[in-house]
Amino acid sequence: MLQKLSSIRYMYIRSHLYAVFLTTVILLSLLLTVYVLISPDWLSAFGIFIFILLYCLIGVVISFYAGFKTGGEMKERLDYLSGLITQFANGNYHSKIYFNENDEITRIGNEMNELGGKLQNQVKSLQRMADEKADFAKSAHKAAVIEERQRLARDLHDAVSQQLFAITMMSEASLRQLEIDPAVAKEQLQDVAESALKAQTEMRALLLHLRPVHLSGEPLRTGIKKLIDELMEKTAMGFNVVIDDELDLSDTVEEHVFRIIQEALSNTLRHSKATDVTIEASVRSKELFVHISDNGAGFNVKEDTGRKTSYGLKTMRERTEELGGTFAIRSTKGEGTYIDLRIPC
Template sequence: MKRFASIRYRYIFSHFHAVFLTTITLLSILLTIYVLFHPAWLTSEGIFLFILLYLVLSCIFSIYIGFKSSGDLKERLDYISVLITQFANGNYTSSIHFKDAYELSRIGNELNDLGKKLQSQVKSLQRMADEKGELAKTAHKSAVIEERQRLARDLHDAVSQQLFALTMMSEAAVKQLETNPELAKEQMRDVAAASLQAQTEMRALLLHLRPVHLSGDPLPKGIHKLINELKQKSQIDFEITIDEDLVLSETKEEHIFRIIQESLSNILRHAQATEVTLNVSKRSNELFLHIRDNGKGFDLSSDAERKTSYGLKTMKERSEELGGTFTIRSNVNEGTYIDIRIPC
């Protein structure tokens, strides 16, 4: 049924409608003449033979002409649909060109103008991001103070509380060693699990202490350094694919590095993943960033998750500052997928 709802078949059905109305009109006129005047040249057999021949030939011509005449319209609509899809994917350099003054040509030209305006806005956003990067350098001291305060809060909320819990649990286990060894053994298992969680939290917090400006390294080298450090400190298997010849502005490199840093920190702290895939590549006129883990995932529609997803909000804001798009997919026990596209 969807096929018959297309523009081409609607075009043919409109021809059939015209044929039907014309046939009814001709039949009415001829029958009226036959009944009122009884001309010798007009017989009932002639009327119905004429109507039948007209109906058959009209249907054949309607199908042929409707199919041929709607082809150009369908092709133009397909071009417009593809262009809108390109705009939705962030490819604002695409355009279409119709040579005549057809209404769809005017719509195509308006879409081309829209693409140019969007492209100009992306450049403005990226220029603003560059200016923001320069301002961020001048405000480095205040940023350091703010980061220290945030780390202090995270240490207090996460690691400090876990260390306090470890102290209480270990003291309880010591008291149970002689009277109830089995309970003490179970409590020590809890101590080991809690210490592992505290260690993971600490690694994630230390990950935030890396320099924002990549220490002068290009983006691919900085990412490899970051991954090598994490390999030494965690049991996660990393699969890394990076275009080594990437040439980006300093601001873009800093934003992308911080996005990757934030995503890996979230994986360490929350995902409980054993495998992480990272892909950074340039496709046509855009930079594509894909991050995937096989962790426990989460429910994106949950209000509690939305309120606590500060890291995801920061990653999305950094992507949009570069004129890019941020997409995340996740389900409970199915891992998390992050796709980011940034125009170059």
């Protein structure tokens, strides 16, 4: 109630009532002065009382009407400004506001429109810089691939190749001992099996290291589908994926969004103990909306982000902000986690 009385409408009403009060005091002082000093026949104490009473009643009514009407118009214009600021906060920098009046609020509205244009240009600059960064990353990726191939060749030679050579030698020795001393041959075959298992483990580790973590030129929808299909083969988790059939996004935006979804799913698999995950992606009003949620254990966003998931959340937020978007996360212990992205297209 007190907050409502402090609104701009009631501020105008109070200012009008204050003006009525001051005018009443001045009129009463003048009339009493004339009555005491001159005492004209047409002026009496009763007449002064009736005049002041009627003036107060009419003044109060007019004050409420004028204050409410004028304050309502001003409140409506300020609400427009507040709505525009909210749009800017949500990343809708193309929103505009126009007033017909030629006053300070109109000037503020025009300045807000200019600010929105500048923010929109900054978003384009950020996305252009992200594209350039992606081009540099591709060049660096080529050099890294060559270096990684050399490293893998060394690892294969030092680990797997040596183990396979040892397996070959022990197998040949076992064959020679098979007829002479079967017990020794059995022990040697056990060593062969252990060495083969170590070689297999080493090879799996190398293949896991070679697993691609990017779209490789595929559309976002296809990349997410492949990622989900792979996870469904390895986990019992259920997935609900809803993605627009035609997402007209740049390669940089698709790459960043794919990595964000991949990081979110990684956190879900490692920490949430969830059984169902929902992924939604759509474009509305020149913005890409991405929603990721699970029904897992959840966590306290303010307290727990400094531990297990802080790095992943920081990476997702940075990738979103690189595209000029907004990143929001909501989570409560026992009620799952919800991640929402808004990225200008």
